[in-house]
Amino acid sequence: MKSGTVSVIGRPSAGKSTLVNTITGMKVSITSPVPQTTRNKIRGIYTDQRGQLVFTDTPGYHLSGKEINRRMQEVTISSLTDSDAILYLVDGTRHPGTEEEAVADMIAKAGVPVVAVINKNDILTKNNREDAEFFLRERFPSSPILFASASEDEGVDEILIELFKVIPEGELMYDENTYTDQDLEFRISEIIREKTMATLSDELPHTIYVEIEDMEYSEESQEVWIRAVINTEREGQKGIIVGRGGENIKRIRKASFKEIRRIFPGSKLTLDLRVKADPKWRSSDKVLGRIFR
Ligand SMILES: Nc1nc2c(ncn2[C@@H]2O[C@H](COP(=O)(O)OP(=O)(O)OP(=O)(O)O)[C@@H](O)[C@H]2O)c(=O)[nH]1
Ligand SMILES: [Mg+2]
Structure with a gap:
């Protein structure tokens, strides 16, 4: 093999x-x-x-x-x-x-x-x-x-x-049903980043990063509760992400929800999505350290 x-x-x-x-x-x-x-x-x-x-x-x-x-x-x-x-x-x-x-x-x-x-x-x-x-x-x-x-x-x-x-001969490194090694929080934050980029394609693609602030999963009630934050560089960009009457953030939330739900089949999902400004994160060692961990 x-x-x-x-x-x-x-x-x-x-x-x-x-x-x-x-x-x-x-x-x-x-x-x-x-x-x-x-x-x-x-x-x-x-x-x-x-x-x-x-x-x-x-x-x-x-x-x-x-x-x-x-x-x-x-x-x-x-x-x-x-x-x-x-x-x-x-x-x-x-x-x-x-x-x-x-x-x-x-x-x-x-x-x-x-x-x-x-x-x-x-x-x-x-x-x-x-x-x-x-x-x-x-x-x-x-x-x-x-x-x-x-x-x-x-x-x-x-x-x-x-x-x-x-490639060399060797034993399987992962179980045959495994298709990725990413942790759950990372996958969820990436889905939200993708939907944000898709919604706001030309306006601020590189200026965001997404963080999962809190995630709870109850096996008993089959409920998943996620609070995520889309961080942008400037205060003024928050409005772009939210959109008029909240139309952009609603679209981002809906598209993210659909895809995140597939990770938790059979569970009730609550996705609380927020937008914050985190000036200069792209040159902040602390933030970059978290993203490129
Ligand atoms: N027409 C065509 N478009 C493709 C093909 N493969 C990828 N694309 C498109 O090319 C764009 C970039 O694809 P990605 O898979 O994100 O490219 P990437 O190399 O991972 O890009 P980075 O992560 O930015 O380095 C997307 O719009 C894809 O849909 C292909 O075979 N044909
Ligand atoms: Mg890529």
């Missing part, structure tokens, strides 16, 4: 989280059209008769000196060398430039087998395909280079075949 860890690496918005969700068949990692959605290492686990692949979804690698970006780069780098394989995802719609070269160099240096995937094949032109393939062939001459569409579930079987070829 085969068993190994796979780091999913690529630039922001390449489709890494979408792919991890498609492979596991579960909503493991939140996604959005806005770059830099993923902030932590998120494990998604795939098991079949061949063995087990433990994927680590990482933050998109973005060249920038800002503190939050530096933290996200660290998360990505730290996951590179301690994995058995790297799944390098390239967004085929974008011409590979300086940032893609930086990512490719970093991966090549890791000394770990690489499976390279050109994603978004459903919308690629012939030129896109040639561009991306040329770029990868030159840098990873001995690696398989595949085309796939993470959102359309195309080419995913081939990716699994190549990964199972390069």
Whole structure:
């Protein structure tokens, strides 16, 4: 039996989280059209008769000196060398430039087998395909280079075949029914962050973080009670999240509720959602320490 860890690496918005969700068949990692959605290492686990692949979804690698970006780069780098394989995802719609070269160099240096995937094949032109393939062939001459569409579930079987070829023999690291290792509070806060981003797409995607202030679960009455806070950077942004007559926060709450409820089948869920301003959290060591724990 085969068993190994796979780091999913690529630039922001390449489709890494979408792919991890498609492979596991579960909503493991939140996604959005806005770059830099993923902030932590998120494990998604795939098991079949061949063995087990433990994927680590990482933050998109973005060249920038800002503190939050530096933290996200660290998360990505730290996951590179301690994995058995790297799944390098390239967004085929974008011409590979300086940032893609930086990512490719970093991966090549890791000394770990690489499976390279050109994603978004459903919308690629012939030129896109040639561009991306040329770029990868030159840098990873001995690696398989595949085309796939993470959102359309195309080419995913081939990716699994190549990964199972390069990972070592071993026992399962997780029970065969496990598909993620995230704790409950983290999953819930991520769902709320995704719905906030989806509702307010262009207005304040990077300026929020979500915290679960309190969560109670009564097994006896099958009730779950959650109080969560959407923290934003400025007082003025609170109004945007709440929206006119509370329409935005209602939408965020409703969408979050629907998805969180699936985590607690058969239970009665109460979700109390609040908005607070926490100025300068993006440069606060205390907050960043909590987010990138
Ligand atoms: N057309 C198309 N869109 C895709 C595909 N895969 C992902 N997307 C879209 O690309 C956007 C980014 O996807 P994510 O999965 O969040 O990307 P990511 O690489 O995890 O991004 P970060 O977490 O920001 O680094 C979303 O709008 C996805 O729906 C694909 O195969 N085809
Ligand atoms: Mg992501």
